Amino acid sequence: MPYAMDIPDGAHEVLAAWQTNPAVVAALARADWKAAFSDYPYLEVTDTPPFTPFTKPLASAKIAVVTTGGIYIDGQQPAFDAANPLGDATIRYIPIDTPYSRLKIAHDHYDHTAPNQDLSTINPVQNLRILCDEGLFRTLANPLISAHGYIPLWPQIFDQLIPAVIESLHQSQPDGVLLVPV
């Protein structure tokens, strides 16, 4: 799986300036996201993204899933650091046969009302198993890769998160990956 994108020159310095701006520090401390992110240096990708046509028949494909909903196995894995105003770039590997009743969410940056009613709103594993049983694709890669979608220091995504995801995908060897940003 090629990974051809580099962190743009100067990105760390730009983000360091944002992160240490006293107004931003104060806004983050009081969870005033609108103020904190009013001048946030978003990553903008202007290059054409690498695109590899998917040539394998879907019915014979192995599909992996990455979700950023902050899901973890309660009592077995540490929760994501949801209260950290600078986010959490770690990941949790969740065996796909883990009952939903054992999963919890640690993520303070979206409304949990829907996933608390039905985790399938952010975690597609149960529904994908139905589609797999119908023959839409061959099998589901194990494990589900769970990340925490709030990572304002986005070079951490390049330095930490993506390498960990790729390492897991190298082990499970899927033909395609479904990303579910939350």
Add this chain to the structure above:
Amino acid sequence: MAIYTLRASAKRLSLSRVVFTGFPRGQTLGMPNDRPRQLEILRQALTHLSTAGAPLFQDRGDDRP
């Protein structure tokens, strides 16, 4: 292939294959307890994954109930 709720961030990252569902954050894959629609969103995404050719940005935001 990504299933996204936030059109702006998907475009900002120039993702090559996106199904945009338009649901609020926290229910990217559909409304709670609406399995038929949840399955349809996943079916659409996987079908687009297997469609050879150019990148695409499939907007299903107008389909939301």
